[in-house]
Amino acid sequence: MAYTVSKLTDYSAAALERASAELLSALGDEAAAVKNEADWKGFRDRWMARKDGVLTQINERWLKNAPKEVKRDAGRQVNLIKEQVEQKVDQLKNIEIEEDVNALDHGPEAIGRVDISLPGARRPIGAEHPVIKTTNEMVRVFQKLGYSVAEGPVVETDYYNFEALNFPPNHPARDTQDTLFIAGQQGKPQRERLLLRTHTSPVQIRTMEKMRPPIRIVIPGTVHRNDPPDASHSPMFHQIEGLAVDTNITFGDLKGTLDHAMKEFFGSSVKTSFRPSFFPFTEPSAEMFVSCFICGGSGRRGSDPCRPCKQTGWIEILGCGMVDPNVFEFVKDNGYDPKKVSGFAFGMGADRIALLKYGVDDIQLFFQGDVRFLGQWA
Numbered sequence: 001m002a003y004t005v006s007k008l009t010d011y012s013a014a015a016l017e018r019a020s021a022e023l024l025s026a027l028g029d030e031a032a033a034v035k036n037e038a039d040w041k042g043f044r045d046r047w048m049a050r051k052d053g054v055l056t057q058i059n060e061r062w063l064k065n066a067p068k069e070v071k072r073d074a075g076r077q078v079n080l081i082k083e084q085v086e087q088k089v090d091q092l093k094n095i096e097i098e099e100d101v102n103a104l105d106h107g108p109e110a111i112g113r114v115d116i117s118l119p120g121a122r123r124p125i126g127a128e129h130p131v132i133k134t135t136n137e138m139v140r141v142f143q144k145l146g147y148s149v150a151e152g153p154v155v156e157t158d159y160y161n162f163e164a165l166n167f168p169p170n171h172p173a174r175d176t177q178d179t180l181f182i183a184g185q186q187g188k189p190q191r192e193r194l195l196l197r198t199h200t201s202p203v204q205i206r207t208m209e210k211m212r213p214p215i216r217i218v219i220p221g222t223v224h225r226n227d228p229p230d231a232s233h234s235p236m237f238h239q240i241e242g243l244a245v246d247t248n249i250t251f252g253d254l255k256g257t258l259d260h261a262m263k264e265f266f267g268s269s270v271k272t273s274f275r276p277s278f279f280p281f282t283e284p285s286a287e288m289f290v291s292c293f294i295c296g297g298s299g300r301r302g303s304d305p306c307r308p309c310k311q312t313g314w315i316e317i318l319g320c321g322m323v324d325p326n327v328f329e330f331v332k333d334n335g336y337d338p339k340k341v342s343g344f345a346f347g348m349g350a351d352r353i354a355l356l357k358y359g360v361d362d363i364q365l366f367f368q369g370d371v372r373f374l375g376q377w378a
């Protein structure tokens, strides 16, 4: 006869003991009868099912109606039983799994158990972000020329972002930078006030403070400007800056270096063109264009106008120039006497180059984190 949980009326220690012994003996007998997976499931459910399992029943029939003064002892007894039941169920399950592995049983019976012959869960490893990929490729071009990588903070002081780069306080050239300022800085002297760097050029000064000339550095990093987001603007974007300082560096070195770098990056058939411009920290200053690598410089794609170069055959890639002697004055004590050294600097937008290179028509796609977009670079 199968064991059934009796209703307890006598709550004496001896009666509790007797009822427990009867239950545990039934547990032992039924456990011994478990021979396979199906048996084990039935055994588990009979003893542990929330609804009407033996454990649930002893809660109902033994504990619930126990008089106050014996509730503690009865509770302890029931907990001991619970432990034993759980232990038995667990124990038999382990035996089953060992048998299962040996038998390589993959039938429906195996569901819910570990099947070590199945392939593992695949975790996609991701892909390099197109802007980072572009940055790394460009940085590599300069590393091959002997440039080292330098970096600096994104939260910068007014001194490094502006003053030491020859933007005097209140000079209108500062307005061109659409600066995002950190709040609560009014109590500090102007040069110590914090802002989000608007370009990677502050790292020119920071590096020249640390390293004596000659130097050749390339500086990748994020910058911020108060531009509302649209297809070609983002308040956060990426720049790649370069600086070379030595004795007798000329504008010819600037042109030769950048022309070589563009041919390395875009392909040997691109041409470069330099047009006069203005930056407070370079003199003279220039904008550099490369011949359109999409239409080959013709301004047309078949019978259609070439949109990326606006039919001009040229694409603006960067700003550059010879380091202004006023900039060297700020780091003169570290060997940068403007009478003895000269240098050139350049800065380009990595996002813009990635847009052009990959034919992406909206910069926002780079920063929305949509894996359907980013997965294309996997």
Ligand code: PHE
Pocket: 198, 199, 200, 201, 241, 242, 279, 282, 319, 320, 321, 345, 346, 347, 348
């Ligand atoms: N910092 C300039 C900008 O963000 C670019 C630049 C860098 C120009 C170095 C000249 C030299 O617009």
